Amino acid sequence: MYEESHSTKRHAGIRRLRIGGTRLMPWALSLAVMLVLAFAMPVSGHWEILQTVETVERAPSVDGEAFVLEPTPTPIIPERARVPILMYHYVSEIPPGADRLRRDLTVTPEAFRAQLQYLADAGYHPVTLTDLYLYLTQGYPLPEKPVVLTFDDGYRDAYEVVFPLLLEYGFPGTFFVLATPMHQESVDYMTWAQAKEMSDAGMAIEGHGRDHVDLRGRSNDYLVYQILGIQEAIHYHTGRLPRFFAYPSGQYDANVIAVLRSAGYWGAVTTDWGQEHTLGDMFEMDRLRIRGSDTLESFVDKLEDDG
Template structure:
């Protein structure tokens, strides 16, 4: 039996034991990413997945780390202008996943916009700008930060509003704990816990994931392979995605203070 077929069988058995409502190779529902597993054809798609963190003005005394993780709201609009006028179409990570696993059609120049860490900027600056351009994006949220009302972060009400407007609100663990060298219990708590919180508040069960600080190990991957997580993004650089790299999806880091020209260079891989 080929390895991938074996994987599907094992996956199905595990899903059955865990009584997950996770149809495997059922008739795919184009609107429900959880219904997507794989039709048996390996595919590769080249598409930039941009990785953003803060979209705000720099606070006074910002250190080097903060500066490297921040683009200003006006710089972000320059990026959207580049995407718009050069014919790129932002899609969600779920849409890219469906194309890789089922061969669904993508626009000519697809790009995935991702925003990590659940900052308030993502509602105040990013969401408003995206709506103006008719763009969608994927947001990775550490859900315990939202539960505790941590300053500078989104609220559940804002997350509901963004989800209802078509944004993909996906998990980034509960507490932003790094997932290398941790126990099975920690992985389940951080991954399934954050999935459940988002499903509860938005009514949409998320199936994507982002590893905090890009950290994970072989044990993380083996546990995640049995979880209802369809695709997980890292902080490694790359834009070639394949059907079988689903738990190690590479992204393109947007450097601090990036101009429109920088984004143009990233998109074209130059």
């Protein structure tokens, strides 16, 4: 309160100087500064005089108005973000003899391209989970109509089909990979060299576990083995530390979250439906499942869903 009334007085002083003749003001101020400095010398250390000098020097720089000191503003941290996180598995032609599950998990390259084209045309801006995290923790701005594109399991088509299409559109993708099939160089999964190439091109390679197993009710050691294991493998092979995790088959419990936190993860995605996110639920982020049976119309309906 004291500071406030003090600065009001200073403000009034500047106003009076202006009334005396605006063109003369710079000279008058310089003279005032010199005089005040001269008189301040013998009593240097007396804070009132030094403060006056500071005020007089500052005042003319802001259109003749007194410089008002305000506390540094605290950044506004948003409470929630509405960001659809799309969940894909396979993006490929339907293999011969595919069962119902495989058909459900497979979006054809043609349908996928149409979905990307729609996102581009409708003004959506794909971002990463890190972007979402920085928005919710530090208020870093998100672009208009943000959307996250996630791909589970690290199948070979993620590299062969999804990656080139995302590059074509300039969209970042988020890929949740498994260490064991990559270590074994399974032909159905992307290789570590491919993951590194994608990571270098701006794709986010994140953790899905060492193996695709239900993590509920496991010992601490086992969880560390699965969760830290995939994190270290990705870090080793791409040079980038993954900060996000996708629960295998969407299954988790409190211990899984605790181990993720202790390993330095910033969040995890589920397979539950939703697109509202808060800092408090970063380890239970909902997604929108895109199915093989989706038409472009149902794809758009999912994006615009209010749930």
